[in-house]
Amino acid sequence: xxxxxxxxxxxxxxxxxxxxxxxxxxxxxxxxxxxxxxxxxxxxxxxxxxxxxxxxxxxxxxxxxxxxxxxxxxxxxxxxxxxxxxxxxxxxxxxxxxxxxxxxxxx
Amino acid sequence: xxxxxxxxxxxxxxxxxxxxxxxxxxxxxxxxxxxxxxxxxxxxxxxxxxxxxxxxxxxxxxxxxxxxxxxxxxxxxxxxxxxxxxxxxxxxxxxxxxxxxxxxxxx
DNA sequence: CAGGATCCCCCATGATACTG
DNA sequence: CAGTATCATGGGGGATCCTG
Numbered sequence: 001x002x003x004x005x006x007x008x009x010x011x012x013x014x015x016x017x018x019x020x021x022x023x024x025x026x027x028x029x030x031x032x033x034x035x036x037x038x039x040x041x042x043x044x045x046x047x048x049x050x051x052x053x054x055x056x057x058x059x060x061x062x063x064x065x066x067x068x069x070x071x072x073x074x075x076x077x078x079x080x081x082x083x084x085x086x087x088x089x090x091x092x093x094x095x096x097x098x099x100x101x102x103x104x105x106x107x
Numbered sequence: 108x109x110x111x112x113x114x115x116x117x118x119x120x121x122x123x124x125x126x127x128x129x130x131x132x133x134x135x136x137x138x139x140x141x142x143x144x145x146x147x148x149x150x151x152x153x154x155x156x157x158x159x160x161x162x163x164x165x166x167x168x169x170x171x172x173x174x175x176x177x178x179x180x181x182x183x184x185x186x187x188x189x190x191x192x193x194x195x196x197x198x199x200x201x202x203x204x205x206x207x208x209x210x211x212x213x214x
Numbered sequence: 215c216a217g218g219a220t221c222c223c224c225c226a227t228g229a230t231a232c233t234g
Numbered sequence: 235c236a237g238t239a240t241c242a243t244g245g246g247g248g249a250t251c252c253t254g
Contacts, residue, residue: 012156013136013156014210014211014214015135015136015139015206015207015210016136016156016157017210017214018206018209018210018213018214019132019135019136019206020132021214022206023130023131023132023134023135024130024246025126025127025130025246025247026247027130028122028126028130029120029122029123029126032122040215040216041215041216041217042215042216045216049119049120049123050123052247052248052249053216053217053218054217054218054219054247054248054249055246055247055248056217057216057217057218058246058247073216076215077215077254078215078216078254079215079216079217079254080215080216081215081216081217088213091209091212091213092209094201094205094208094209095202095205095206095209097205098201098202098204098205099122099125099126099129099202100122101201102125102198102199102201102202103121103122103124103125104121105198106125106195106198107121107124107125107128131226132226132227133227147235147236148235148236148237149235149236152236159227159228159229160236160237160238161227161228161229161237161238161239162226162227162228163237164236164237164238165226165227180236183235184234184235185234185235185236186234186235186236186237187235187236188235188236188237
């Protein structure tokens with residue numbers, strides 16, 4: 001079985017694989033906000049400046065499927081859903097902090 | 108004058124502004140490779156697994172315009188062009204290192 | 215409140231061929 | 235070698251309305 005080009009990249013280079021996952025327009029901002037702790041959907045939507053509902057839903061599903069974000073739903077009325085980082089997600093803290101510091105200084 | 112939404116984001120939030128700049132599919136990988144030192148165009152093209160000429164040219168121009176990469180051309184035959192990080196670009200090292208470490212562990 | 219469902223569009227990304 | 239020029243495309247991203 002011959003591999004696709006994109007597959008090859010990700011396979012052979014963990015760095016590129018990581019960036020394939022993290023380089024979404026909103027990905028890092030979402031993770032950044034969740035670093036502070038658990039947030040509800042609406043809180044996240046307000047925290048991530050400029051994002052819209054559809055993209056937030058989409059990104060959260062992706063991050064959940066990749067095991068970076070944990071989703072906790074409560075059967076209340078109205079619904080309550082809380083998002084938090086998994087251990088794997090929390091391990092990104094050094095990355096977030098580094099970007100944070102660079103951005104404050106250079107942007 | 109009322110500002111566009113995208114403009115507001117970048118203005119108000121340095122983190123988001125930084126990610127707007129860095130979240131390209133190839134951006135971090137290019138910077139990562141340049142961390143090691145100066146590289147010629149062809150060397151970069153080989154180093155950044157999977158990229159094609161057009162994208163590399165485009166990214167390099169962007170990074171140059173943002174003051175992260177320095178371009179040095181020599182009037183030789185055939186042409187020689189060397190790319191290196193500026194001081195501002197080198198300040199991204201903590202970010203690169205953090206991604207690197209996470210990727211090796213988690214990807 | 216937390217999403218689903220749609221419609222839409224532009225641009226990032228890609229492949230290929232060509233040149234000083 | 236270091237690009238430029240073209241053409242093509244898909245999906246990332248957005249806006250809006252709807253619902254359990």
